[in-house]
Amino acid sequence: MTSVAQPPAHRSELTVIQVPVSDPRVEPLLRELGDEYSARYGGDAHAEMARYPDEEFTAPYGGVLLLLLEQGDPVAGGAFRRYDATTAELKRIWTHSAHRRRGLARRVVAELEREAGARGYRRVYLTTGPRQPEARGLYLVTGYLPLFDTEADPETIGPLPFEKYLPAPAHTRKAAQP
Template sequence: MTSVAPRPPSAGELTVVQVPVSDPRVRPLLRELGDEYSRRYGGDAHAELARYPDEEFSASHGGALLLLLEGGAPVAGGAFRRYDAGETAELKRIWTHSDHRRRGLARRVVAELEHEASARGYRRIYLTTGPRQPEARGLYLTTGYTPLFDTEADPETIGPLPFEKHLPRTLRPGKAATL
């Protein structure tokens, strides 16, 4: 009897993996995310990414970090951490590599994070995005998040833009929650 080695994912095939922040595939995405934040907001935004200890994104602390791989290479990712002592997770670090944008990958990452959070018993998602990230604002609005701010106000006068979404009891993988 011969064993067959699992085949590596081919180009174009998307795979979701849960990894620790220390996984080497995470670094390029976080570096590009920090660079993007620095361009939009000035200063060194990499410090913002380091604001939360890595362990907050581990299962033992109620969090998770997911990567979306294409042909084995990371193309998008995101994470959540426990937000409060109750049933709320906070989405963080949602990112799509600049070479892979406009393909719906961020929407897929959000759906996968929602699924994982729901499977772990979270019933609410909270997140913030910056006022100079209209793409993120649009993503959250179109995926069913409720803005917790005046959408008619100038985003620059608000600061971080908070959103929330209540999750149903169960979610199917790859499907965004809708109420």
């Protein structure tokens, strides 16, 4: 059986929407995410993901799940929650397996950062698992500072923490200029 490569998604083809975690379009992404985590780490990742109540991903405190849609189908998404008064924590960043390697995760991260900044957060924190080299690469290429020894074996570290400081809002930068 021969598969046909899909053309890359262009920004104009994508729509970013904010939805509650309970939106039915979110469920397939979270199911696939949980299945992949379970395959990589063993156990029931769905239970681990459920330890964060949906309310933590809704306004006003932590955020809104952002979902990218292409022709009405969910292809990628993510969420953020309040970590502390000035820090948002990114969680559940995911691209559907049929749509990877097209820059969608970068777009999700950028949209989450934009929304977190609009909500007043100045710093973003996140962790990823040691068996997710593609996620580690994503965060490094999008400007996140690793808070761990990048030369160490990731399996000896456990969750890999990253942080990134967000730029001050434009109106704040202009006000600070003499």
